[in-house]
Amino acid sequence: MAGELAASRPDERFPMLVLGVTTKDKGTQLEALVHTELTSQGYAQVHTNVVGAGGNELDVTGVREIDVVGSTHPIPLLCEAKAYADPVSMPTWQKFLGKLFIARAENPGTLGMLVALSGVNGNVRGSFLSLRERDNRIFVVDGNLLLKNATRNGQVSSEVDVRSTIETRLQRRVSALEAAYYGSAYYWLAWWNEDEYSVSDAHGQPLSARRLADLEAPLAGAVSGTLLGAENIRKQAEARHELKLNLIDRLFHGSVVSLGDCPTDDEGAAFTSLAEEPYCRVEGQEVALIAADDLDAVAVRRLFISLFEHAVPVHALGFMAEHLHDSYVQRLIDALPEIQRGFTVDPPDEATLREVAPVFPSVWGVLAQPIEMITTHRSVDEELNDAILSTDRNTFWEEITRAVRADFTNSALRGFLYDHMGVAELEETALVTVKAKRGALGTMRSENRTAVRQLADGLVGEDGARHALVRMVPTVAQPWDEQHPEPIPLRRELAEAD
Numbered sequence: 001m002a003g004e005l006a007a008s009r010p011d012e013r014f015p016m017l018v019l020g021v022t023t024k025d026k027g028t029q030l031e032a033l034v035h036t037e038l039t040s041q042g043y044a045q046v047h048t049n050v051v052g053a054g055g056n057e058l059d060v061t062g063v064r065e066i067d068v069v070g071s072t073h074p075i076p077l078l079c080e081a082k083a084y085a086d087p088v089s090m091p092t093w094q095k096f097l098g099k100l101f102i103a104r105a106e107n108p109g110t111l112g113m114l115v116a117l118s119g120v121n122g123n124v125r126g127s128f129l130s131l132r133e134r135d136n137r138i139f140v141v142d143g144n145l146l147l148k149n150a151t152r153n154g155q156v157s158s159e160v161d162v163r164s165t166i167e168t169r170l171q172r173r174v175s176a177l178e179a180a181y182y183g184s185a186y187y188w189l190a191w192w193n194e195d196e197y198s199v200s201d202a203h204g205q206p207l208s209a210r211r212l213a214d215l216e217a218p219l220a221g222a223v224s225g226t227l228l229g230a231e232n233i234r235k236q237a238e239a240r241h242e243l244k245l246n247l248i249d250r251l252f253h254g255s256v257v258s259l260g261d262c263p264t265d266d267e268g269a270a271f272t273s274l275a276e277e278p279y280c281r282v283e284g285q286e287v288a289l290i291a292a293d294d295l296d297a298v299a300v301r302r303l304f305i306s307l308f309e310h311a312v313p314v315h316a317l318g319f320m321a322e323h324l325h326d327s328y329v330q331r332l333i334d335a336l337p338e339i340q341r342g343f344t345v346d347p348p349d350e351a352t353l354r355e356v357a358p359v360f361p362s363v364w365g366v367l368a369q370p371i372e373m374i375t376t377h378r379s380v381d382e383e384l385n386d387a388i389l390s391t392d393r394n395t396f397w398e399e400i401t402r403a404v405r406a407d408f409t410n411s412a413l414r415g416f417l418y419d420h421m422g423v424a425e426l427e428e429t430a431l432v433t434v435k436a437k438r439g440a441l442g443t444m445r446s447e448n449r450t451a452v453r454q455l456a457d458g459l460v461g462e463d464g465a466r467h468a469l470v471r472m473v474p475t476v477a478q479p480w481d482e483q484h485p486e487p488i489p490l491r492r493e494l495a496e497a498d
Contacts (some may be wrong), residue, residue, distance in 0.1 A: 165204030
């Protein structure tokens with residue numbers, strides 16, 4: 001940490017920010033941070049706000065003992081810590097050198113360290129370099145070096161890891177990251193744009209409501225911007241996701257989406273997000289959907305994963321009714337062995353899967369994501385016997401069945417399936433006559449809600465019932481006993497109305 005020159009970043013956000021309610025509070029926080037760093041590096045007798053020779057107040061002082069053949073030799077340190085928003089200028093630098101000169105008059109071996117959170121300006125940099133040529137006991141440390149040291153010690157995760165953690169957790173692109181320190185803890189500020197930001201802990205994880213409330217005053221005193229809580233971020237992300245879904249719907253309908261069609265900032269952000277997707281082709285400022293047959297496993301997976309990164313309103317699934325997604329679902333099934341580490345279903349089951357999958361959105365999510373109970377052991381087992389394959393297939397169909405039931409217990413989605421996807425529920429009725437020696441004692445009637453089926457290509461063929469999807473969940477209300485939303489108008493119906 002010592003001996004490296006501070007770097008000034010006037011056109012960027014600070015490499016590290018010390019929070020504080022007031023200017024004095026910020027200075028106190030930086031002094032506490034330096035105190036902690038010096039202690040961790042072996043310094044003893046570390047004190048803050050010490051009045052030294054000549055009545056000078058010293059921000060931080062410490063002593064480091066060096067072993068010398070059976071005894072120790074103390075090396076004192078004088079440190080000035082400045083949490084200025086601007087790089088340190090010559091007057092502050094000269095005051096620091098003056099304090100160091102007085103301290104060395106008492107002990108010539110005193111080390112001098114200036115901690116300048118925002119770096120130093122050009123004049124100070126030149127003076128420092130000149131002094132270092134003949135005095136290697138003067139050091140300048142900036143926020144970059146403090147952050148680097150904290151990262152190396154594991155107190156803070158790297159910016160790359162934190163960015164990945166936050167973007168994965170919130171499903172939103174971070175514009176910039178800024179490390180911060182307050183109350184003996186590190187934080188990360190994730191900037192979404194020039195004005196809005198949110199706060200996470202040192203490793204990109206969310207803060208508790210109480211902890212965030214405790215930071216509001218220090219943040220307000222040090223940061224110019226609007227702090228967004230988790231609920232605000234979620235609502236914004238869902239609104240932007242719905243805009244992206246609208247664009248994807250247009251792509252499914254064969255349209256080319258242009259940046260000029262996205263006048264607002266949020267629509268522009270949705271367009272930019274779409275342009276970066278591997279299932280899209282970009283030409284100039286236009287985006288088109290790549291044909292299903294031309295997508296590799298990574299791209300087709302990403303298509304269906306991106307649909308469900310946030311809550312999806314049922315009206316955004318209008319493309320299903322026109323079967324515009326069918327070829328992409330079939331391509332997803334083609335990629336099943338790549339996604340599930342070589343797992344396959346037998347031909348009859350594959351035919352069933354190809355009928356079922358286009359109808360239920362949650363099935364797309366199952367197909368697009370590796371199933372851990374299948375892929376984990378396949379990553380280490382070189383040889384898979386028939387018993388393991390059978391177990392994997394049972395696991396796979398349990399996941400598919402669970403997904404279908406989840407969709408059918410969603411009343412809004414179930415209404416959509418009734419209205420637009422030709423889905424119906426079947427119920428078998430059986431009459432059982434109980435007989436005894438003297439005759440029939442009575443008849444019992446039983447009703448068994450057996451399956452959900454799709455009314456397509458005829459319900460019954462030569463081989464019996466077709467399109468059997470899943471056994472019905474007994475607790476689901478009868479279709480006529482539950483209030484379903486009014487039929488959702490499809491895109492084509494809206495166009496005809498206009």
